[in-house]
Amino acid sequence: MNKQDQPLIFELSNPGRIGYSLPDLDVPEVNIDDVIPSDYLRVEEPELPEVSELDIMRHYTALSKRNHGVDSGFYPLGSCTMKYNPKINENVARYNGFAHIHPLQDESTVQGALELMYDLQEHLKEITGMDEVTLQPAAGAHGEWTGLMMIRAYHEANYDTARTKVIVPDSAHGTNPASATVAGFETITVKSGEDGLVDLEDLRRVVGPDTAALMLTNPNTLGLFEENILEMTEIIHSAGGKVYYDGANLNAVLSKARPGDMGFDVVHLNLHKTFTGPHGGGGPGSGPVGVKADLIPFLPKPVLVKTEEGYHFEYNRPQSIGRVKPYYGNFGINVRAYTYIRSMGPDGLKAVTENAVINANYMMRRLAPYFDLPYDKHCKHEFVLSGRRQKKLGVRTLDIAKRLLDFGYHPPTIYFPLNVEECMMIEPTETESKETLDAFIEAMIQIAKETEENPEIVQEAPHTTIVSRLDETLAARKPVLRFQKQ
Ligand SMILES: *Cc1c(COP(=O)(O)O)cnc(C)c1O
Secondary structure: OOHHHOOOHHHHOOOOOOOOOOOOOOOOOOOHHHHOOHHHOOOOOOOOOOOOHHHHHHHHHHHHHOOOOOOOOOOOEOOOOOOOOOHHHHHHHOOHHHHOOOOOOOHHHOHHHHHHHHHHHHHHHHHHOOOEEEOOOOOHHHHHHHHHHHHHHHHHHOOOOOOOEEEEEOOOOOHHHHHHHHOOOEEEEEOEOOOOOEOHHHHHHHOOOOEEEEEEEOOOOOOOOOOOHHHHHHHHHHOOOEEEEEEOOHHHOOOOOOHHHHOOOEEEEOOOOOOOOOOOOOOOOOOOEEEOHHHHHHOOOOEEEEEOOEEEEEOOOOOOOOOOOOOOOOHHHHHHHHHHHHHHHHHHHHHHHHHHHHHHHHHHHHHOOOOEOOOOOOOOOOEEEEOHHHHHOOOOHHHHHHHHHHOOOOOOEEOOOOOOOOEEEEOOOOOOOHHHHHHHHHHHHHHHHHHHHOHHHHHOOOOOOOOOOOOHHHHHHOOOOOOOOO
16 A cells, blocks of 8 residues: 555544443443533534544554654754754653652652752753853743843843844844844844855944844854854943854854853753754753853742752742743753753763764765855854755755655755755754765755756655645645545
């Protein structure tokens, strides 16, 4: 049977067939109308499939195979760090003492969980070079907003209310200007130069007494390390602004460079990227934020503190921006990140970065003869190619991405960053073997050849997936998430 013909659960439905067996009722039977008010009772029976347990097992297993994840194949989605999530993380997150506690439990009964959170904060402080860390934010974008709200509170506490602008490079992730806007700032764009780095002249031009902060990713979204970083943070500081580090690319600098040492005042980390929380399905993330000393009073509350008697949450923080999330952050993801950090150790984390950078450079050099390489220099953990050459032959970057699906790969990030035409942003990560990298490279080379010799095969791809090309706008605006009987 080919994949497409796998019957779906509603098609298998056979009236009267059941997939469960329950023991005989051992309590008096009641009439449902006597216990539930009629307003709450359904009028019509729902149309549910009637199938056996085996049918339903096969249904969900078949659906799971239609998906692509790191555990099923290579996933070089640039900026997203789709690396392997070690399974020991899952084991630890499932420990009773972590999985079955409640956030409203008395602190004295969850000291182990609090210790883990405290230690994780300590490790993140050391890794980033910051003075204090909060685990509350639920994701990177949430961390950005939290950090900007703290910067806002800091300026306000200094009666410095004219600082209404946040500077963001043109290569920035879309969440940066979005977070700045939601935090009540106006976004100013600073240009990148020919070399892909922030143009210092342009930065000097846009900075001023109205600058609240500069938001920066380093290495930036082109995979390039901002060589003038100390000069840049100095330019902002001497104008009275703060510097925000978007830590989504931390995989490129672990144990090598620290945002705190580069002059940054605030940093968020994406634990679900660099520190192996499973992600990609929109599940829970974790975006801790680290700050330098002068921003500590503004941290979200409660703040976890360690005393002689143990760990406890401190609520009396008059300058705090308040809570940014119910309870204390996505604890389960934090357990996974903690497990990862402890099992890797400092040398392991250093090796992560070294291998991530070597893998990216190897792939970039091998693909350079076949695709345009807009920035021909060493990259960090990811690199960008341009599909300009292929576009002239009628094959767009979108077509290349679709064709990769036929080879069983998740495509790279495409059309981002915005400042590179027909952009493909590739992040192989450190957890992939040379054999996997080579196989992907061969697929890309084959696609480049097909583009010259037989472009239709690329233009009409994918050929092997359950559905071929979707109307992407319609799929995003009006997704069909339920089975629909024909
Ligand atoms: C992923 C990413 C973000 C946003 O992080 P989320 O955890 O997805 O909210 C911000 N900036 C960059 C550069 C990213 O890659």
